[in-house]
Amino acid sequence: xxxxxxxxxxxxxxxxxxxxxxxxxxxxxxxxxxxxxxxxxxxxxxxxxxxxxxxxxxxxxxxxxxxxxxxxxxxxxxxxxxxxxxxxxxxxxxxxxxxxxxxxxxxxxxxxxxxxxxxxxxxxxxxxxxxxxxxxxxxxxxxxxxxxxxxxxxxxxxxxxxxxxxxxxxxxxxxxxxxxxxxxxxxxxxxxxxxxxxxxxxxxxxxxxxxxxxxxxxxxxxxxxxxxxxxxxxxxxxxxxxxxxxxxxxxxxxxxxxxxxxxxxxxxxxxxxxxxxxxxxxxxxxxxxxxxxxxxxxxxxx
Ligand SMILES: Nc1ncnc2c1ncn2[C@@H]1O[C@H](COP(=O)(O)OP(=O)(O)O)[C@@H](O)[C@H]1O
Ligand SMILES: [Mg+2]
Numbered sequence: 001x002x003x004x005x006x007x008x009x010x011x012x013x014x015x016x017x018x019x020x021x022x023x024x025x026x027x028x029x030x031x032x033x034x035x036x037x038x039x040x041x042x043x044x045x046x047x048x049x050x051x052x053x054x055x056x057x058x059x060x061x062x063x064x065x066x067x068x069x070x071x072x073x074x075x076x077x078x079x080x081x082x083x084x085x086x087x088x089x090x091x092x093x094x095x096x097x098x099x100x101x102x103x104x105x106x107x108x109x110x111x112x113x114x115x116x117x118x119x120x121x122x123x124x125x126x127x128x129x130x131x132x133x134x135x136x137x138x139x140x141x142x143x144x145x146x147x148x149x150x151x152x153x154x155x156x157x158x159x160x161x162x163x164x165x166x167x168x169x170x171x172x173x174x175x176x177x178x179x180x181x182x183x184x185x186x187x188x189x190x191x192x193x194x195x196x197x198x199x200x201x202x203x204x205x206x207x208x209x210x211x212x213x214x215x216x217x218x219x220x221x222x223x224x225x226x227x228x229x230x231x232x233x234x235x236x237x238x239x240x241x242x243x244x245x246x247x248x249x250x251x252x253x254x255x256x257x258x259x260x261x262x263x264x265x266x267x268x269x270x271x272x273x274x275x276x277x278x279x280x281x282x283x284x285x286x287x288x289x290x291x292x293x294x295x296x297x298x299x300x301x302x
Contacts, residue, residue, distance in 0.1 A: 010246060018247040022240050029243045034283050037243040041279035045241045046090050047272075049234050051222060052083065058220075059091050059196070063109065063159040067192040070216060075207060076198045078222030081269030084198050088112060088162050095159075108132060108156045112164065115199075119169040121179045125149060132156060150190050160194050161187070167199035170206055181210050188216055224266030227257055235260075238272065239290075242279045248290040250275075256292040274298065 010018075019027060029040045048056075055076065065071070076084055095109040113131045116123040122138075125145035129136045134152050136145065152158075169180045188195055197203060197217060207213050225231045232251040239248055250256055264270035277298035278290040287294055 015246065019245075021247075022242075026241055026243050030245060032243075037283050038280050040243050041283065042276050044086075044272075046086065047234065047237050047241070049237060050230060052087050052090075055087055055220060056091055056094075059160065062194040063095070065194075069192050070188050071192060071194045073188065073195040073197065073217045075203065075217040075219045076196060076222065077201055077203050077219065079224065079267065080200060081267040082222040082224065083268045084222060085164055088164055088196065088198055092162070105152075105156050109159045111153075111158050111161045113161065115163050115165045115168040117168050117171060119172040119176055119180050121176075121183045124180060124183050128161065132158070146186065146190065149187075153191050153193065158191075158193060160196065161191070162196040162198060164198045166197040167202045167206075170202050177206055178210070181207070181213050185210075185213055185216070225261060225268065225271065226266055227261050231257065231261070234271075238275055242275070242290065244279060244282055244288050244290065246287075246289040248282075250290055253292060256295065259292055259295070 019030065022030070023045075025045075026040070029037055032040070055074075058074070062071075062074070076088070078084055089112065092110045092112040097109075098107040100107055111128065111131050113127045116127055122142060122145060125142070126136065126138065128149055129145070129152075132149075132152050134148065136148060140148075153161075163184075169177050172180065184195060184197070195217075197207070204219060207217065225234065235251040235257070239250055242248070250260075260271055260274065264274060274295060275290060277300060278295040280300070281294050281298040282288055282290050285294070
């Protein structure tokens with residue numbers, strides 16, 4: 001590898017150890033041109049931090065349980081940017097639709113739908129139909145829509161339905177909100193599969209208006225990060241994804257840790273974004289490591 005700035009700060013052994021700690025796909029791009037490494041650094045890689053893993057493991061358990069009516073679902077909530085969508089998308093991808101050659105229909109183990117911004121009960125049904133990819137008439141009555149969904153969920157061996165952006169139901173009037181919640185209730189009655197509702201804290205408020213719904217969902221909150229051991233572990237995991245030739249040891253620098261939490265309010269999306277910009281700056285400047293100084297200079301428009 002070519003000599004890089006500040007390389008003399010680290011022994012060959014330490015650099016070797018650093019390179020071995022990187023995830024394989026990162027190690028592969030380490031010798032690529034700067035521009036390519038910057039693109040790689042700025043591209044999302046799923047970080048399986050401990051709360052994310054806990055949720056993913058629990059979802060996996062849920063889809064393995066024998067089906068029964070009114071299965072308990074999960075209400076995953078947290079501020080915007082806490083990583084909710086990344087988690088459910090990761091789960092969806094892990095159980096990606098399978099093409100069945102000898103059968104008529106593809107298998108779709110996990111259905112991920114975005115709650116319509118105009119939350120009317122028939123739109124919820126139509127959105128599920130769109131996601132499952134079966135034909136329907138917009139004008140069908142609600143009972144037909146429900147029957148069709150039940151049929152296709154069984155036919156395509158759906159094991160879980162996830163509604164992301166479920167706080168969108170709050171765009172509706174109180175009556176519309178109640179109707180949407182009763183659609184969810186009726187789905188848990190008829191489909192015998194777990195349902196996951198994902199959204200901001202507002203979702204919790206909406207759901208709490210209905211005791212029955214409240215009982216059918218275990219709430220799980222994603223919190224902003226704070227200066228603790230888990231956060232240091234997160235930084236270590238993130239560092240293993242950065243295509244930098246020298247170790248940053250972000251988690252060892254108390255001042256950096258404090259600054260990161262303070263300037264992001266602990267919001268994961270902001271933390272990841274700042275570190276990505278830092279990695280970009282570290283590559284372009286030849287510094288090859290993310291330091292507090294680099295992070296502070298990392299704004300691309302300064
Ligand atoms: N597990 C993760 N691994 C890597 N990056 C993540 C992760 N979770 C969140 N991020 C970063 O934060 C951004 C926002 O996350 P997102 O899941 O959309 O938050 P939310 O749905 O809670 O608003 C993502 O685009 C990504 O850059
Ligand atoms: Mg989201």
